Amino acid sequence: MSALTEFYGEIAACQRCILSQARKNTVPGEGPEDAEIMFIGEGPGFHEDQQGRPFVGSAGHFLEELLEDIGLRREEVYICNVIKCRPPGNRDPLPEEIEACKPYLDRQIELISPRMIVTLGRFSTEQYFPGAKISHIHGQPRKVGGIIYYPMYHPAAALHQPKWRQVVREDMSKIPQVLAEADRIAEMELPQDAEQLSLF
Numbered sequence: 001m002s003a004l005t006e007f008y009g010e011i012a013a014c015q016r017c018i019l020s021q022a023r024k025n026t027v028p029g030e031g032p033e034d035a036e037i038m039f040i041g042e043g044p045g046f047h048e049d050q051q052g053r054p055f056v057g058s059a060g061h062f063l064e065e066l067l068e069d070i071g072l073r074r075e076e077v078y079i080c081n082v083i084k085c086r087p088p089g090n091r092d093p094l095p096e097e098i099e100a101c102k103p104y105l106d107r108q109i110e111l112i113s114p115r116m117i118v119t120l121g122r123f124s125t126e127q128y129f130p131g132a133k134i135s136h137i138h139g140q141p142r143k144v145g146g147i148i149y150y151p152m153y154h155p156a157a158a159l160h161q162p163k164w165r166q167v168v169r170e171d172m173s174k175i176p177q178v179l180a181e182a183d184r185i186a187e188m189e190l191p192q193d194a195e196q197l198s199l200f
């Protein structure tokens with residue numbers, strides 16, 4: 001059994017927060033263990049909960065379209081969410097739910113060890129760019145600990161707000177170049193006593 005499969009089993013049994021009570025399936029994430037790029041969204045919706053897979057609804061189709069535009073198939077990237085269980089009625093995840101699920105996300109990053117983490121939407125962006133407005137920082141890479149963090153709007157938001165659709169396309173189109181120039185992006189220094197990874 002691979003480390004990732006074993007890890008998914010651990011998540012499937014999780015009852016750390018109240019979201020365990022109404023879920024049909026946990027949605028740990030999917031993609032190759034050696035993926036270069038990891039996309040982190042918000043949380044599972046109805047279809048994701050039904051199927052146990054991330055990004056399978058309309059936002060997922062849009063994400064696949066965006067990946068195709070840069071010559072990638074979804075099978076080549078790793079896709080997951082900040083929380084692994086669906087909030088009732090697709091409400092926003094609560095801070096305590098994100099906190100309870102955070103060790104899984106951290107472990108996932110350790111296992112995949114991606115070159116680039118693309119945060120999709122404000123909840124995943126907030127994990128690495130606390131307090132920053134996504135409207136100010138989207139499409140701007142930061143490098144910490146050898147990993148490039150790249151914030152983008154969530155594809156679902158872009159589907160609901162046509163004005164963001166082009167912005168999302170443009171940010172996605174820059175990813176190959178950001179990766180190609182990764183070695184030239186300056187590493188950010190973090191204070192020794194930083195309690196959490198903040199890229200600001």
Ligand code: SF4
Pocket residue numbers: 011014015016017018019020026083084085097100101
């Ligand atoms: S959302 Fe995360 S912490 Fe909460 S029950 Fe699901 S897997 Fe566990």
